[in-house]
Amino acid sequence: MAEPIMENSRAARPDQHALLAPLLSLTDVSKRYGKLNVLNNLNLHVRPGEIYGFLGRNGAGKSTAIRLMMGISSPSAGTVSVFGEPMKGSRCAKARRHIGFVAQEQSFYPWMTPKRLGKFMRGLYPDWSDERYKALLTRFDLPLNRKAGGFSGGMKARLALSMALAARPKLLILDEPTAGMDPVARREFLSLVKTEVASSDTTVFFSTHLVGDIESLADRIGILDGGRLVYEGSLQQLSERTACFSAIVTPDTDAFPLDELAGHPYEVIRAGGGTAEQMVVLRWLADNRPVIAAADLPAGWRETALSLEDIFVAMILHQH
C-alpha cells in the first residue's frame, strides 16, 4: 500500500486554522476487534474553526474513528484528544458537553417528541439554547409535539442537527448524516449545515462517502482507506495537483511520455485503459505543478478535467 500523501495546507492555503492547536487529534490510533484491524496508525488533526471532510468508502473505518472521537469506544493503541484533553474516563462525558453529534442512523428515544427531547437535552448540555433549538425546529419545519419515532429519515437527520446545533457545540461531528436521503432532502440538509455553520465558529468534522457532500463545505479533507489516511489536505490542492491525460487509441497513438516529466516529481495514480481509450492520472508531488501545453503532448493525447469524485475513486483504486 502506498504511503499517505500529506499536503502542506499552510503552504497550499495559508490561513488562520493552521496556526492554532488542533481541536481534535488522533495520533497513531489503531482499533482492533479481535483479529480485525479496523484502524491502523491513524493520524488526523482538526484545527479550530475548520470544516474537515472525512471521506472513505463504506467500511473504511470512518464510523469507528468517530466512535473513538466521541469516547464511545477506546482505541487499541494511540491517543485521541478533543479540546486538547485525551478522551479517557470521565473526560469523555465532560468533552461531549461541547460536541454536537449527528449519527448515521438517528435513533432517539422514539417515544419523545422534539419538545420533550429539547427538555431532556437541556439538562445535559451547559450551553444549550432553547431559543436556538426552537428556531432551528421552525426553520427545519419539524413538528414540536409529534413522537420522533414516527419521523422520516430526513426529519430525523434535521432533528439531530437541530439538537446538535442548539447545544452550541465547539465541535460538530456529522457521521454520514445524508446516508439514505433522497437528493432533494440531501441538498436541503447540506444547505442547512452550510448556513448554520457559517454563522458560528463551530469546528465541523463531516464524515461521508459522498464527495459531493463536502465539495462545497470542507476546508480540508482526509481520505480514509483500509483504516489509514491516504490523503489529507484541501480539496483545492487535491484538485490542482491531480492531472488526467487521455487519448483515443489509434494505430498512431504513442504511449504517454512519462520520461519527459522527470523534472517534476509525480506519482502515477492510474495508467492504462482499454483498446478504445488510454488514460494516465498523475499526482504532482511538488507545490508548483508543471504547465503542460496541449501542443507539448503527443499526438492524440489531451488533458482531461476530473471531478473530485473521479479523483477520489482513482485514489482509492490506486491504494488497492
Added chain:
Amino acid sequence: MVTLTFLKKELVEHGLAIAALVIAVMVALFITLARQQNQEFSISPLEILNFALFTFIPLAAFILGNRLIERDYRSKAQLFTESLPTRRFIPVFIKYLLGAFVVLGLMLVTLVMAARYASVVDSITPAYFGLLALKTLSVALLYWAIMFAISLSGHLRLLLYVLLLGTIYYLLTTRSVDVTDFGPFALLMDGTLAYERVQVPLKALQETWAMTAAFSAIGFLIALWHEGSMAEVLARPMARRDYLMIGFIVAAFLTVLGILEKEPTPDPFPIDTRYQIKSERHAITAAYLDDAAKSNAELVVAGLDSDIDRLQATVGPVDLAPSYLVHSDTLQPWEFIATSADGPLLYGNMITAQHYDRVVFRTTVLHQLLLATSGGRAVFEHFHWFLDGYTRHLTEASTAASTTGEREASREELLARAVISYEVLGNETDLIRQWQSIADRLGYASAESLAYSALMYLQELEGEVVIDELASRWLISSFERDTRASLRRWRQGVEAEFKAVTGIDWNDFMAGWRAWLPGIASNPGVAQRVDALNYRAGSVAIIENDLAGELLLGSFASTENRLPAAEDFEFLDTPPALPGDDNSSVDEHVCILNYSAATAFDTEMDFVFDDFEESPCGEDPFTVFDYNIAGSGDRLYITAEVRLPAFHQPIRLHAERVTVP
C-alpha cells in the same frame, strides 16, 4: 444534574406504567389481606408476605425489567444514549436504582400493611418488624437483580426465563439436590418467614445477598462489556446462529438435569441391628423386634431369597431395590401395611403369621419390588392383572420355607377364593378390560386370586414356560422403559402380545378360564372352603335416622336370598333373619363394614380405611353403626366383607361409593 436528567427521563417514560403497577399491587394486596382475614386456618396477616413473594412481587420485578430495560434496548437508542455527555454506566445504574426502589417500595408497603393488620392481635415490635423487613426486602431485591440481568439479555431473555423457571422447578422437586437450606429458598420455604421473631437467618441472608450481587454484576457486565456492544447485539432480533445456540443451551440444560436427576444412593433404612435378619444373597432386611417373631421372620427372608432367585433365573438379572420387613404386633395376621423407604417397606405381624400369611407377605414384597422397578407405572398397564397373579405364582410355587401340606393348603385356599370371587363377579369377567374395577370391588386379595387362577389355567394349557415368557416380556422389558415395546403395545394391544407368546386368542383364553374355574371346585380342599362361606352378596346403604342421626347399614345374603334394596332399609325395625342355613360355621362368620372418604383417584392398593365395624354374622348378619363424621354430600367408599376361619384374609363381597344424604 445529568443523573437527575436521566431519572426524569425514566420517570416521564415509565411513570404511568409504574403508577399502574403500584395501583395493581395495592389492589392485589388489599384483596389478599381481605381473603386472608376470612381464611379459616389463618394465624396472622403476616402470612401474606410469603404469598406476595411468590406472586406479585416477582411479577412486578418482571414487568419493571421489561419496561425499564428491555424496551429501551429494543428501541435501538443505544448509540444516541452513549453519545450524550454522561458515562455509559449512569443510565443503566439509574434504571437499576429505579427498579430496585419500586420493587423494594412495593415490598415495604406490603410489609407495612400486613404488619398493621397483624398488630391488632399481635405485638409487632421494631425488632420483629426489622427482621421481617430484612428477610423480605432481601428476597425482593434478589428478584429485581435477576430480572435486571435477564432483561439485559435481549433476545435471549425468554430462553433465560424458561431456564430459570425450569431450574427452580427442578430444584424444588428433585431429591438429588436439597436447596431448602440455601439462600432465598431457606428464607421462603421453611415457613418461618412470617413467624420467626428472634433468630436472624444470617447464612440464608448472606447467600441471598451474594446471589443479588452476582446477578446485579452479571447485568452490569452485560450492559458495559465490550463498550456496551454485548447488550446492543443481544437487543437485535435473533439470527440463525442464535437459534442454534439456544438449541445447544437447551440440550445442554436437559443433559445437565439428566445427570443431576440420577438420584444419589440413599442411606439405608435404619433398623436396629440387634433384631435384624439380613439376606446374604439379596438386599432384604427383616426387623423382628421381638424374639417371638424371629423364626417367622427367618422363614419370610428365606422364602423371599428363593422367590427372587426364581425371578432372576426366569427373567434375567433385575435391579431390585432394597426391601425392608418390619414386625408390628398391632396388626392383625391378615393385615399388611405396604409403604416405601429407599425400597419397599412392609409392616406385618410376624408372630401370628401362618404359612399363608407369610406367602402373602412375600408376594406383597415382590409386587412392591417389581412395581418400584417400573417407577409405579405397572399398575396402569393393561397387564396389571399379570403382575398381581405372577408375584403370587412365584411365591406359591416356591418350595422354600414350607412343607408340602402347607403349600397345598395355601393353594387350595387361593383357588377357593378365586371361585368365590368369580361367583360374586358373574360370568363376563375379563382380566384385562375389567381389572381395575375387579380390584376395586373385590379388593387386592380376591383380585390376586383370580389372576393367579388364570395363570394356573394357562400353565395347564401351555406349561410354565409361557408364563415366564410373558413375565419377561411384560414385566421386565416394560420396566426397563423400552419405548419401542411401549409403542408396539400401544399399537397392537396387550391381547395381541398375549397371543404372540401363548398362541391363544385372549377372548378364547378368557372363555376357557371361565369354564375351567368352577370345575376346580370339585377339588375337595377347594370345595370345603368354598362351601364354608355362607354368603355370596352384600349391600350397603346410608339412611337418615331421626334418633341416631346417619346410620350406615350393611347386609349379607347367600345366593338363595335376596339382598334388601337400599330403600328397604328404612322400613326395617329389626335386622332381617339369617338366611336359612344350619351350618355350624355360621357362628364363626364375622361381617365387616369398612369405610373411608372417597377420592376421585383412589385404588385398591393405596386404600387404608378410616374406620370399620364388625359383628358376628351368626347373630346379626345385618351390621349397623352410627355414622357421623362426614357431612351431607360427602362421598364414602364402603365395603362389605366376611371373615371366617377357612380363609386367612376377609372376603369382600361388595364395595360401593355412596353419597351421604
